[in-house]
Amino acid sequence: MPCSRPTRKPRKSSRNCLAVDPMIRRPVMGRPHRLGGEHLLVSLLVLYVSFTTLWPLARLFSAAFQPGEDGTPLGLMLTTLASRSALRALSGTLQTALLSVAVSTVIGVALAFAVSLLKLRTRAALTFLILIPLIVPSQTMALAWIELFGAQSPILKPLGLAPPPGSTNPLYSTGGIALVMGIEHMPLVFIAVRAALRALPADLVEAARILGISPGRIGLGIVLPIVMPSVLAGSLIAFTAAIGNFGVPALLGIPGRISVLTTLIYQRLNGFGPAAAGQVATLALMLAAMAALAIVLRNIVTTRIAVPLPAGTPFVPTRRAPVIEFLLWIVVLILSLVPLAALTMTALLPAIGVAFGPDTISLDQFRAVLDNPTVRRAFANSLLLAVITAAISMLVAVPLAFLSQRRTNPVLRLLDFVIEGPWVVPGTVVALGMILAFLKPLPLIGLSLYGTMAILVIAYLSRFLPLVLRPVAAAAQSADPALDEAARITGAGLNRRILSIFLPGVLPAAAAGAILVVMTALNELTLSTLLWSSGKETIGVMIFALQYEGNSTGAAAVAVLSTKEMTELDVLLICCECPIGN
Template structure:
């Protein structure tokens, strides 16, 4: 009897076991379908429209005729040359500054390293248009700082930054943190035993840095420089505020001027310009990947090198350099915002908060702050909602389609923002299928562009956190019958929530003052902070532009302070100034 009753039980078990597994696979396929639809809508479709527009035949029907005509244009050649020259000079400055500061911070025992590193990274946290405006106020004839020192240009003279050299200077300082971060990270991998061995045999300190350490970190320096080149090629805020008045043409400003002057009818021509920028950025990123893969030297694991010697003179020089590149421009911006009008000399009798009161009373400025806060917070929230299930699929159920989507979502982040904005115009200017509504001229197109560009800021830390989690927890929950939605909410989400929050904070800080996308996608009533700063400065109202820029920068610093205060609950190395 025992054998007879045991037999049926063994035969029935396979009939019930596949149930939860089948349900799980169905839920994961649905989840993958939703992620696929999201990426197709926000990323692949706009970029496909862009490339399709660039590859159209010309008016005479020639294959690639439109591309041939644009490439043969003198304006294109001048803008391409301007982009290469300004970006090349900017990268040279970024590399010199970034490497020098990284070596100084890593080799000198500092009394306040965290504060110094934060100031070094400040140009990366401040948007391009604010950086450009700060340097304009610092270097102009009405400079409140250089004027007090007797070093300001003569009254009525052109600002020296309205030139190729001025664009390269500001972009070089702005993108310097990219080289600094790459170099400093590489220096922290150099084993202390290697340095101590060189000291034991009597090698001088400067020779150790030049002959031992520098060759080891050279691939990372090259990678950081190529990343800075990619950022410089796609930079819009600095060339717009410095290059347009100085008649220096680059690809980003040429696209803006063509669309601003001819509207969507010029979409095909500017798509070709955007394709040129994409090729330049892709080439730089491919070289960066090659440098890290082929030139990097594997180092033995060991105790990382720590600075053991202080240098009062070196520390003073280091602080002076940082104050000049990070503090003085912002100080000039604040002092300009305190003036009642352009041309008024700064002093205790002239400084007031009148400009701040005026811009806050301006309905357009208040609307711009509200729009930017709404867009950045909405983008961060949606990015978290998408990144969590996306990371689950990437880590728990990897496949060729998931890997392709994971690579594809990086495209809007690595290509210039102008390219992304143009793809959004081409995709969403016509009425959408089925519903017959155009998103062009609405906040929706800005939100979609932000989602496409800033999703990697959340997805990467969430994926990294998911890779360290124990997969047995998810498997155990599946075995006891927990559905996919419950496992995501109760098992997977708690483990990656700190990383998701950190990524969301980075999205808000980055998107709050965004200009490159907004400059091409904004419309009346849908202004953003970046657009407002650019528009006020373009109209000649420098004091009002400075006031708005100071308010927006203060908001970013407040977010940085909040992130820093909650750093103990966030994943390590998520905040760049705490690495």
């Protein structure tokens, strides 16, 4: 039987073959080169995060868990926790934080309901003014409230409402600290509740109106229970911010002898130096533990207690209330602008104790601080630190977001978790970790970074990286992965894909995050007050030092100048977020 040759299928043209299987065009060495490049990039990111964040936090934990003088395990921690000063500071921290959260919650919920459920002609302007206490640095707002309620208040004294001369400022108390911190953190609750109210279905409110339910009962009996998880979440965020706040307790609590954990850590380090590292590490871990507990509770509230809302058209307010809008403006102006007005008027006085008036207005304090070489150096240092931090954070955030949105690598997920740590925990914890990590000379180079500008840069990079990473990661989620895949198939290298394809799509978000870093870093105080040294002063340190030495008018002038810079950056940030040409 003759053998029959197998039938050979006609070969497809190269064009059809490419159409069916585009992988044929991939370069032979493309995949190993790609994996090697990504592995190298991940390794570099791991080294960066380990150096700036993981190592300092690890040193903090190791210092707190040292044995006692008699060799007892955890003896140092147990001795510190049992000390009278630590218990007093812990009590003061919880007391001021809980009272401030009550203030933040009441005011924030009320303002969110008024702005969201009423038809206001000036809603945008009111919203911006409500956010001012959060935008302005903590030490500046504290100083503004001190000037407003002081015996020489340029606003209350002409009205006969200022305390008598020689009396103690009423804000130098637990209630004063709670009030100022509550107003400062009120926008955190406002933002959370307003976001929930903007998602409120219109059908729900209309159904209640049809049934004849009064507006008050609709708000308290229907709307409030729906947004209660957001109220709790915002309150827990305000609690986290309150326990880590240093500016307000330092300016109000130290003169009033009110001890909290952040100021106790500052006083211990100033008094005993690195010798008290183990004790203050334990105090810092107390702050970190409270912050972690608040974050866990917030996650439980937002994921398990949140009320699912039915889909529908969002509620649009139609009821106009001119009287309420007028009263709302008065409240917001008192909370946001009146203290800053008192601060500005104090800065315009030629000396302490001079009454404010048309004949006493002077720019002498501004000339004095601008002629002061230490103040000028502080502004230059803060600007340099802010720009360096923003630039390096952008360089790290872009490739990290690129890899995270394309890969499910557990190493990248762990990096995201570690990066969030320094922003979540109080800044005092981060600063102390930096001291413990970089106090001794580094291996290989044999130099200590403590007392140099480098330790401030590393601390800023560790704390402020999430401010750039979050917006970049959010923008990366909306990017089309097919573009990167097509570039990879055609043989484009990793660097080219990041710079030519990924970066243009996330550049506006990266720029906005960088400006936010500059705004935050310019007036930073919590890190700087523990890490600065002679010649390395910052704006926040100068405001605190001038006020602490009794030069309140000079401190007010520096605070006004820093607020001016902050306002200019706010405008720039708004311009970056607007569409080009708008």
